[in-house]
Amino acid sequence: MSINKETLIMILTRMWIIRNFELKVMEVHSAGEFSGAAHPYIGEEAVAVGACAALRDTDYIAGNHRSHGHPLAKGGSVKKAMAELYGRVDGYCKGKGGSMHLADFSIGILGESGIVASSVPVATGAALSAKVQGKDFVSMVFFGDGASNQGACHESMNMASVWNLPVIFLCENNQFAVTTSYEETVAVDHISDRASAYNMPGVLVDGQDAIAMYEATVAAVERARSGQGPTLIEGLTYRYEEHSLGLGRVRRGEYRTTDQIDQWRKRDPINIHEEYLINNNIASREECDSIASDSEKLVDEAVDFARNSPFPEPDELFEDMWANPIPRP
Amino acid sequence: MSINKETLIMILTRMWIIRNFELKVMEVHSAGEFSGAAHPYIGEEAVAVGACAALRDTDYIAGNHRSHGHPLAKGGSVKKAMAELYGRVDGYCKGKGGSMHLADFSIGILGESGIVASSVPVATGAALSAKVQGKDFVSMVFFGDGASNQGACHESMNMASVWNLPVIFLCENNQFAVTTSYEETVAVDHISDRASAYNMPGVLVDGQDAIAMYEATVAAVERARSGQGPTLIEGLTYRYEEHSLGLGRVRRGEYRTTDQIDQWRKRDPINIHEEYLINNNIASREECDSIASDSEKLVDEAVDFARNSPFPEPDELFEDMWANPIPRP
Amino acid sequence: MTQALFGEAINQATIEEMKRDERVFIMGEDIRRAVYGSTANLLAEFGEKRVLDTPLSENGFFGAAIGASLVGSRPIVETLTSFMWVAMDQLISQAAKMRYMFGGQATLPVVYRALMMYGGGAAAHHSDRSYPMFMNMPGIKIVVPSNPADMKGLLKTAVRDDDPVIVFEDGTLAGMRGEIPDGEYITPFGEANIIREGTDCTIVAIAGAVNHAISAAENLHKEGISVEVLDPRTLVPLDKETILNSVEKTGRLVVVDPAHKVCSAASEIASIVAQEGFWSLQAPIQKVASEQVHIPFTPSLEKLVYPDVTKISNAVKNTLED
């Protein structure tokens, strides 16, 4: 499969944006600049970025609680994302959603969902609409290894298969659900093995390798767009940080070893991609570094933007409940 | 596998009881003797009877809306079952349950459930309790091909597998959910194929052959009782009658052909079993016929019993809500 | 004016809206063969693409309808109330919450048609009347038609509305025939129907209970008691002005609700009047709703559960004696 330079650079750019976004979020969250939970995507960047690089702006994605990586990977606004985390009016959802509910319908980001696996049927439905309307967009949904045990995944995959829907089920297997290893809760070795129960291809991909993620997704998108139906992709990856900011009780050592974390950090998705670019003379070390520092600047600007954006005024409380508003009860 | 004469005769007896029970139910229901839905099990007798013959009284079963066959197969009282359909105080549930909610906790019948797949987690939980308490009973749950697409099945099978629970998932694939063929809604060829998604054995059995059902279930029970975990058994079968009494609108020709029905009637489970008994000199034609006519008598007596049992008195309305009653709101 | 059964009204509205707007499609279990009646002829008229039989996966396809509604379709989903429990997450976490939590970006023109099959020996699992629960959770409009004309007019409004709507179809009305005005017939949301004017007592009745309230009012009329009967028609939005005005006139209120009595729509309406219409009240508010037990199969007990003409008449008399 050929992958052009522009895409390769975009992949690096977006991975760096996510990485720096998350690092900054950890910093400002622990400084108390905003409250609520936030689930760092650090270590998993290649999964969403590689996958989203295979999509058009008119394709749809939906995601979950580990929610910053997906919209940023799809090209979402860093400023609006950060302002949303800060609960400000210039955020994606005018401050009403916060970290777990980022969305940008204008570029196909149908939103992150705090309830595990809950957006899987929704994304499947977007694909259903493509089929019913005879449109050629595809839909992709991100969910975790833990989420794969929800009934919603089973129902959606089966439905997508029997209806031959243009949807890609993208399982981010970071190997843990909070503190519970997927080996303890998923009865098969690989979540992608479950594809056979739905008569669809199941692809296990190195989730630290953005290009591998991209290529697997391109194949799935082609299948979907040409009416051949859904694909299940499992990106095997690892989260470097704790499950979420704000769950302080959970100490790392109790459920995974420092050694394991260190091993995975050695397979850092950004390093891997940069090495590829440099080794193949697609970009120099300096170019990579300047992409990294540009992204840092972008994130800093986003923080400024967020800090300077006002909180919603009280009369905003009742806005956005209804498309056709009704009297307040 | 050896199967003793007593069991073989019991299998015939219980199949005849179910057959005649259902024929009688069709008769008295259409005569307006009681109301509500009732879902005939005719044609599928070998599935429940063969499977339940592999269980002890102290093992548990749970079932679904097609609900008369399971308790009768487990040895439930014909009288109490019929009285329940008539809504009488001497019914299994004192008339409160009706056709879809037969239960006899005294012999391990944890109850039929009108909501499709809803008793699958419950039966899985009975098996969990066996494990937690260190008891050696097993649990079996009946569900249909349609039900297999419910999330509850996915979650229960996965959970049973990772916890290694003594539970048997018994899918009665009668090939239709109301008017919808399973080929249109189940993405795989055989529901038993899904077992691989849960790392458990999946066994496709001729559901018209009671002995085959018995043998498959004996194997599954042995597995379960010896701590090796769950099994998914698919009994491929066919319902002769319409989905339920009381859904008059659904005409047969519209979703399955008379020809198909006739073909399946030729593989009648009772015929098949009687032929086996006669050909192997286990029972004579006359013995088989007298089992049939005894069962008819049993069912007639049950109808008499039901007709003569009173309806619950008004003050029964508020009984049975709570184990530790509370004031009425 | 033509006569139509309740189910025929559903069928007419569906066909008209599917003809009017090709973004509308319908999905559900066995709807091609119209197992519950009201989807008759849709398959022949609109084909398999717009008339979808689903797998038995309510959480999956309820959610799929939501997703489809987000990207240009206007789905109608047919179901029974009792099958909504398995799909509750999609209804609550997605349909109800999505628009608000995304700051108004999501528009969800999706309609759930939920048949309430109580009253005929369907027993505990098939007799739910669950609209009060959905009233508690903001975000879904709740429609409770009490006759064929409203059924048609409200369903058409529901399909055109850009918000999620659940239409609770009262199965006890299956045999009800009623006049349906010819031509385009639309019933707006949030406008209670003053079915009968009166001066002594107001009855607010919901869905299938409306007919019982009318009968009670007719009986009481013969005894010289003048009852006003209101049908809110939609519970979200609720036309509380009409209710409060009526109670201001009559001074007395009986609320009749086929749902379980605790935290019911009746409780809500009573609490509104006890707060905002208190000074109009000349007697205790009477709540007539289903007893707080599950629906027993046996007819000897089932009939005791629901509001009926006698219970309603007694409640009116109680409030007049007080």
Added chain:
Amino acid sequence: MTQALFGEAINQATIEEMKRDERVFIMGEDIRRAVYGSTANLLAEFGEKRVLDTPLSENGFFGAAIGASLVGSRPIVETLTSFMWVAMDQLISQAAKMRYMFGGQATLPVVYRALMMYGGGAAAHHSDRSYPMFMNMPGIKIVVPSNPADMKGLLKTAVRDDDPVIVFEDGTLAGMRGEIPDGEYITPFGEANIIREGTDCTIVAIAGAVNHAISAAENLHKEGISVEVLDPRTLVPLDKETILNSVEKTGRLVVVDPAHKVCSAASEIASIVAQEGFWSLQAPIQKVASEQVHIPFTPSLEKLVYPDVTKISNAVKNTLED
């Protein structure tokens, strides 16, 4: 008497009950490592067999708890309210209905501990206060503790009760420390707590709102207004006698409920008093409950949603002015 946090009270009750009765076991997500705090030390004390981490399959394991309870176990399930939607079928179709529909054969000693995590920027998906919905459906006992002592005493009662119970744990009380009597401490169901006696107005407050009601009462006391504060402690069963007696004395009622206001517990209590305590009332009943919107993430809006001391005080003053 010892001091304990709300979560410590949960932990104490759990340990005591698991020691007392070996049929009790606990299951939930990440409870071995006590992610939500209140299952600390259970694994060490009782081992993996009685402290089960589950797959992320709430409908599955909520149902498994039901099945286990039918055959001799007494499971406790830990969860959050917001994760109950995916498990609604097992809660409603099985836990709530099973005993009645099987004519009393089923006994279900199962306890769901559902954390309500509202008030701290958890946003729409994680802030549910859903007990009113479960009140509408008969069959489950509903517990709403407002302080550590009640939390402990009510949870112990729940574990010993032979019916399904949901204990709604108000997360806004996580930081609350309170006295817990030494020794075996049990709080019965269905007995409201008269927290403070008064003569001018009755406040009935639920769960986390109780503390706000107490503060409001203290403030109002300084202004010469004497408020009686009641905490029902359990909503099913509901101690309506104590409420009616109090209103008989004070003539005025304010009901405070952190749940959404429509079809809330507050609506139910108001409707009971409007019917059975009407002649005691000297002023409109005031309902102070959460606004009928989803929980916005941003603190500038979230704080406007819930009942607070000011809203409660104003409601009391309103009812006194009327």
